[in-house]
Amino acid sequence: MTASDRTGPGGRLRIDLPRLPAPGALYRRALLGALPGMGGRRRPEVPAVELGVAGVKVDPAHLADYDRVCGFRLADRLPATYLHVLGFPLSLRLMTAPEFPIPLTGVVHVANRITVHRPVEAGETVDFRTYAENLRPHERGRQLDVVLVGSVDGTEVWRGVSTYLGKERTAGGGPRPDRGDRPTPPAASAHWRVTPRVGTDYARVSGDHNPIHTSKLGARLFGFPRPIAHGMWSKARCLAALESRLPEAYTVEVAFKLPVPLPSTVAFGASASGGSWDFALHDARQGRPHLVGTVR
Secondary structure (H helix, E strand, O other): OEEEEEEOHHHOEEEEEOOOOOHHHHHHHHHHHOOOOOOOOOOOOOOOEEEEEEEEOOOHHHHHHHHHHHOOOOOOEOOHHHHHHHHHHHHHHHHOOOOOOOOOOOOEEEEEEEEEOOOOEOOOOEEEEEEEEEEEEEOOEEEEEEEEEEEEOOEEEEEEEEEEEEEOOOOOOOOOOOOOOOOOOOOEEEEEEEOHHHHHHHHHHHOOOOOOOOOHHHHHHOOOOOOEOOHHHHHHHHHHHOHHHOOOOEEEEEEEOOOOEOOEEEEEEEEEEOOEEEEEEEEOOOOOEEEEEEEO
């Protein structure tokens, strides 16, 4: 990798990579770092670095495979969540660095916000950059935001912000959220049977091979009785259900609540208000929330 002679916003050192990293090697590094005595010392702040890679092209076969797994129509226009998958290896490289303040193993993806400035077509070439910011206390540890930006011809066309929680034993932690009453979900308009194959298929198309999604043993090692669906699959599946009603430019934000165990049956519901959408994914039997989101 080579560092450029300029710094990015916030004084971050810009490091340009010649190509997207290989996710498999990065996950092996993360698993090795989880072994006793192998993790090194974590810094108390986010690294002042920004990773970039230019000239990323879409493989049409991969896009079609992703569309099938997530329920999108086969088309040349990229789903909003596809650019998250396309640039995810760059963010993964950032998150598996020894100086990253939260170890990747066991990290929880708690929220994701995507802004589409304009539609992106499969034939376009995308430049990505990624950085971390806003490390803050949480009642169960610490959380931070990993920002991934996609640009075409020097103009930002897409931005994703993923909020991750690193569970830790803390003396005080951050402020406890207001639990309040559980909001009434939108009336269910569809029920989806989510099979274990969703975990393995999405791992294949996304490059996210975290064993909590694909292995019973891996899930149990991190406290889950059985594998769970990827949060970004759940978000993508909800967007696919709204695909024909999405505008040219929008922001879609979700909060991941309870994991979707594999297998299970989930209920999807959405309601429109003034050109915006509220949507939710719930357990079909007990009504427990898996995901709540908005399109604005």
